[in-house]
Amino acid sequence: MRPEGEGWSAWPAPAKLNLFLRILGRRADGYHCLQTVFQLLDWGDTVWLKPREDGEIRRVGPASYAVPEAGDLAVRAAKILKEAGKARQGADIFVEKRIPLGGGFGGGSSDAATVLLALDRLWGLDLGAGRLADLGLALGADVPVFVSGRSAWAEGVGERLSPMALPPSAYLLVDSGVSVPTAELFQAPDLTRDAPPATMHDFASGSVLGNAFEPVLRRRSPAVAEVLDVLAQLGPAALTGTGGGCFVRFGTRAQAEAARARLPQAWRAWVAEGVAVSPLHLALARR
Template sequence: MPSLTLPAPAKLNLMLHIVGRRADGYHELQTLFQFIDHADQLRFQARDDGEIRLHSDIAGVPHDDNLIVRAARALQQHASCPLGADIWLDKRLPMGGGIGGGSSDAATTLLGLDHLWQLRSSEDQLAELGLTLGADVPVFVRGRAAFAEGVGERLQPVELEEPWYIVVVPQVSVSTAEIFRAPELTRNTPAITLHAVLERGGHNDCQPVVEQRYPEIRNALILLNKFTSARLTGTGGCVFGSFPSKSEADRVAAQLPASLPGFVAKGSNISMLHRTLRSLT
């Protein structure tokens, strides 16, 4: 049976404004997504009996709840595909870190199995299917750095600088739902244009809430701020800062305490997944 190995890279939210709330409770955002070259790895092998089997456990996530399995089944159903898959995951991205690991795994599964099963679904179809799995899945399906509005589904591709980042991983997991439920969260930041974001930057409305509730994350921000302007990604807990070169980023990373693990990765406007898929065709 044919097999395929693909990366599921992380994203950063370079800014994240909350501009309103929908009737269903979901928040309307304006956010700038960029990918980084730091990724989970997934291997897919087709099966002819229609079974979907993920052979790698994630602590605390039952097999059938894993976004990889849910994405595979959603695609199978959408395309009425009789094939199945064995799937192996090498988990390298921290969970609950705000760098989108679960969403990226789901997107890689949609694109990987679409390729392996030769379904030839359109990018629009896969992005729509992805949105049913999570608000961040469509940007990973499309694989281009983007300004996102709505709950993250209205995407405008953007060309950004591609600096090197340090991503610090405080050893706490933040629940996205908890931060969006917080009464003190700012939900009425005035909407701005993409032009204004690119010219003046922005901020992350979740950051004050997370800093107040998680002292470890506040400390990480204080520490990284000594070297560069540090910010929270998504609802946290990862914190990042940018540097003009890998050597600069490595030099600063070497000075961070062992209690604050992290990694250095290059920013990218085209995700590693899409670069890998292009090299296959």
């Protein structure tokens, strides 16, 4: 589905996975210090943009948007960029959603990053990646990795990024249908917040795996526990981010597709491949 009319341009907003996630502690401001590896995927949303000469920022498209316009990260990203860049233009925004909301696949953050990068180009602002990442961080801790456009090792609240070469992989993704507010999970009394720091070598050797939120969600949601238990019969099953999205890594797409065929037909499942460079950045380089 694409918006009607002329003047639109389409921009990828890729999903991500957290290949592991551990929490090292809590800062004085209440935010948590974490470590994770972000794997960008070749699958995700599409953000359609059309510059406006009247300076307005408008979301157009389905009346069934699950998030109110005022809270939509894509809309907020456009408004923040307009203010920071003192842009006279506005934009119409149409988000073609594929990434499930609240699944931990980074859909809202990726949409926001795509708006920042694409409108920076369309409006001729040229603010630079560092400034755009700073603007994105004000919207959410996952936005900077999508702005950077590289799969990465991440620390801090997720904004301190080191690009990381990951082996070619295909992933079977499943949306459990469970969406828990991130803030609620971070406040959970049974969340482990004092894990010892890991290194990239620890991750590469396989000694650092798991997601600190998995045991919390297992106890709270039978649906998440069921999906993880079924996926565990196909390979090492894991939770991504703080949502109800689950995945299994395979060496090839054919293996992932074969595993998908074994899942219950009613489940929402996809196969996606990991990428080193974001499809958005490849699109920007071509234009």
